[in-house]
Amino acid sequence: MDHTIATQATERVIERLVYEGLLVHNQYRGRRWRVTLADLLAAGRSEPRILEVLPGILLHRPTVLYRGERDLRASPELQKLLRDLHSAAPTTRWRGLPMQDLRHAADRIAQLQRHQRSKGRWRNINIRVSEVDLQRLDALAKRAGRNKSDVVRDLIAQANS
Amino acid sequence: MKGRLFQCFRLFEARLQRQVKVARREGSVPPKTPLTLHIVGQMALIVSDLPIPVAGTTDLDAIGLLEYPAATLLRALLLDIGLTLETDQHLIWMPSHTKYHPWYRGPLVRVDIADPLFVIASKCKFQRAKDRALLAQYFAVFPEARKIIERMRIATSWITP
Numbered sequence: 001m002d003h004t005i006a007t008q009a010t011e012r013v014i015e016r017l018v019y020e021g022l023l024v025h026n027q028y029r030g031r032r033w034r035v036t037l038a039d040l041l042a043a044g045r046s047e048p049r050i051l052e053v054l055p056g057i058l059l060h061r062p063t064v065l066y067r068g069e070r071d072l073r074a075s076p077e078l079q080k081l082l083r084d085l086h087s088a089a090p091t092t093r094w095r096g097l098p099m100q101d102l103r104h105a106a107d108r109i110a111q112l113q114r115h116q117r118s119k120g121r122w123r124n125i126n127i128r129v130s131e132v133d134l135q136r137l138d139a140l141a142k143r144a145g146r147n148k149s150d151v152v153r154d155l156i157a158q159a160n161s
Numbered sequence: 162m163k164g165r166l167f168q169c170f171r172l173f174e175a176r177l178q179r180q181v182k183v184a185r186r187e188g189s190v191p192p193k194t195p196l197t198l199h200i201v202g203q204m205a206l207i208v209s210d211l212p213i214p215v216a217g218t219t220d221l222d223a224i225g226l227l228e229y230p231a232a233t234l235l236r237a238l239l240l241d242i243g244l245t246l247e248t249d250q251h252l253i254w255m256p257s258h259t260k261y262h263p264w265y266r267g268p269l270v271r272v273d274i275a276d277p278l279f280v281i282a283s284k285c286k287f288q289r290a291k292d293r294a295l296l297a298q299y300f301a302v303f304p305e306a307r308k309i310i311e312r313m314r315i316a317t318s319w320i321t322p
Contacts, residue, residue, distance in 0.1 A: 014216060021243040024162045026207045026215045048291035049216045096290040105218050108245050112219060115240045 013043035013050060020064050022053050022109060035064070037071035037078075044095070051095055054078075055085050055102045056109035163208050165242045166221075167265060173235050174267040180230070181269070194269040198225035199261050201253060201275040201283070204244075206295075208264070209277045213298045222247045224255070255283050256313055278303075282310045285317050296320045 012033040017023040019030030044051035059082060062068045072078055081094055081102075090100035129137070141151045177192060184191035200208065202222030206215045221244045227235065236246045247253075261273035281299055284292045297320050300307050307317050 021219065024204070024207055024217045024219060024244075026162075026211065028214075046294065047216050048294065049218055052291060053218060101291070108219055111245060112240065112243060119241075 007046075009039055010043040010046050013039050014047065016064065017050065017053065020061065021112065022057065022061070022064070023049060034066045036066050037068055037075070040065070048095075048097060052097055052101055052105045053109065055081060056106035058082055059085070059106055060110045060113050162242075163210075166204075166208065166244070169238050169242050169244075170265045170270055170272050171267070173238050174270040176234055176238075177231065177269045180234075192228055192231050195267075195271055196225065196227060196231060196269065197271045197273070198223045198227070199255075199273050199275060200264070201255055201259075201280060202247075205275045205280045206277055208274050211277055211299070213295070213302055215295065219244050220247050221245065222250075222253055224250055224253055253283075254286060255279055278306055278309065281306060282313055282315055285310055285315045285320070288316075288319050293320055 011028065012031075013035050014023060014025055014028050015031040016033045016035045018025050018028055019032050021030075040050055040054055040057075044054065057064050058068065058072060058078065062072075065071070072082075084092070085099065085103055085106060088099045090098060090103070092099040094102060137148050137151060141148050144151060144154075146154075177194065177196070181191040181194065200221065200223050202220070203215065203217030204221050207217055221239060223246065232246070239246050255275060256279050259279040260276040262276060263271070264274045265272035277299075281296060284296060296317075300317070300320065310317055
């Protein structure tokens with residue numbers, strides 16, 4: 001394992017992963033650098049946690065990598081890793097990291113991805129209200145100069161602040 | 162991340178307060194408070210402002226008894242800031258005399274951060290390859306820590322000197 005101080009390329013990879021919310025760091029802020037699969041593999045030599053999140057990125061966030069799919073097709077090692085990720089014994093190691101940790105990190109990335117998607121999605125609901133409540137909602141909307149959906153969203157935001 | 166995590170606990174407290182209020186009004190059982198959480202692992206190092214670079218995945222390792230509703234609430238709030246609450250608390254090992262520093266103090270929620278020295282001791286005990294670079298950097302900056310950890314009967318010889 002390389003213990004040297006992070007090179008500029010490693011810094012860029014870390015900043016991109018922090019930007020994507022895949023890593024947290026005490027010294028780097030997120031920046032949207034263009035990074036490739038080769039950059040990640042090289043940076044992983046000095047910061048193994050980059051390698052830990054790599055299978056998760058390839059499975060659930062492939063757009064983080066520039067030309068990631070093309071590079072993945074050219075790498076039998078990584079294709080095998082993704083194939084074996086959920087079937088290999090937990091103690092099997094890939095570049096010194098146990099498969100259990102890689103699997104865990106990939107599952108966490110999938111969980112965060114699902115959460116972000118669900119937050120961004122708009123849903124329609126039918127709600128049952130009394131005539132009086134409907135009149136009150138109309139009055140509130142009229143007073144605020146907004147539509148009824150906006151009023152409901154504002155009330156939810158107020159209740160949660 | 163430190164500020165966002167602090168805000169997250171503030172919000173957690175506000176929501177718990179509301180749960181307690183509702184429970185009292187309805188005559189049901191309120192959540193047990195105050196809740197005390199000990200943050201350990203990589204996140205404790207990130208929050209502790211160490212002078213060395215510390216990267217971590219999005220897991221938050223915390224020790225503490227959380228009832229199901231409180232844990233669900235905290236998990237949802239952490240997901241909003243891109244963190245996942247580690248579910249396998251039983252796998253965490255910290256030295257029995259670990260020092261915890263108060264970090265967030267509220268009437269219902271108390272959060273302590275483990276002293277970095279004890280987090281490092283825990284990492285030395287697990288002997289994971291991914292921690293080797295971090296531990297080598299830590300011992301380069303705090304050489305006296307190695308002796309203290311060895312006095313706890315935890316081997317540090319596996320880390321490259």
